[in-house]
Amino acid sequence: MAALATHLSIKEIWSWLEDVPDPEIPVISVVELGIVRDVSLDGAAIVVTVTPTYSGCPATAVIAMDIEQAIRKHGIDEVRIETQLSPAWTTDWITESAREKLNAYGIAPPEKGAACAGALRTRTRIKCPLCGSANTECISQFGSTPCKAHYRCKDCLEPFDYFKSF
């Protein structure tokens, strides 16, 4: 079975990973999230290089397990997950398709190039994913998961999550 890997194309493995959902936000895949940095072959083994979103994110271990399982499901025995810290993950790597899916799911997608630089204390206007209004306010930069901030729409009055720029 292990020999199978050598006949595979890297492209095919990437397509398998596109079916692996983010465990916290299942509407987008780990590939769309931008955390799969590389797929390569090392002899008969498939090596997937993953970068963590936040250093303490509890989903990291689950993601590694899900990726391994997704590859094993195709009959590959040798899978190795490697962690790469640099360059550090940024929400700018989240694909366009994923941004649309996030919005439809009720999570405002991250603004590009707006990562917090420390002590800015300025808030970008984030569009409400429910009614589309830009008349919103930040309640807290920290939300239900490390990657989300907590916002409120001042027009439709609904609270919502913002996938914060990072």
Add this chain to the structure above:
Amino acid sequence: MADNPTVEFALRMGDNCLVLGQNVSAWCGHAPVLEEDIALANVALDLIGQTRMWLGLAGELEGKGRSADDLAFLRDVREFRNCLLVEQPNSDFGQTLMRQFLFDAWHHPMLKMLSGAADARVAEIAEKSVKEAAYHLDRSTDLIIRLGDGSDESHHRMQGALDRLWRYSGELMAADAIDEAVVGPGLGDIEAQYKDYTSKVFGEATLTIPEAAFMQKGGKVGLHTEALGHMLADMQFLQRSYPGAQW
């Protein structure tokens, strides 16, 4: 351990994150408002994540086969290298917040500088952590100003917290040969930035920095206050009583 300054330096960075992260996590379920409960838990989680990277590096470079968990749970108080500030007890929300601000205002510029460190492994941990520290500093700055320049009660508590904790801020910047070996020149810049930033924020928060405060130090070389032993007794209990326990 002194053979390799990076080991000692990684222990300092990691122990700062571990001790602060453990203390902050004790607020989970007890914060004054829900949003703060979530924020405190998130900050603690980031710090524990950073701990894993720093102590993982320290253990690996040390070469004695100790993992990040071994270093966190099986060292005694004198072997910890965190600064005294982070081990100060949670006390009230004002003291917790002041401790966080005094730490964040150093941590963020320090990590920024370390992102360009000569040792690539130090640099990549810093590059990852600095993005999280930016959000921590953003939050603690905001709250220091809002509570300092808030009601009489909140102002009084924040000033009390600053009077009590300021004496522990000097140790963050007190560089020795180990810091210099890993960080290189530029440590003086961090001190200048720290003074500039904290005095600006405290000015806006209508808080007064205590004059001529004696700066306490010792944590970096393992001489701690009473509080750390109590915290470790709680944090390490399981691994001490049931060595190797896992779930």
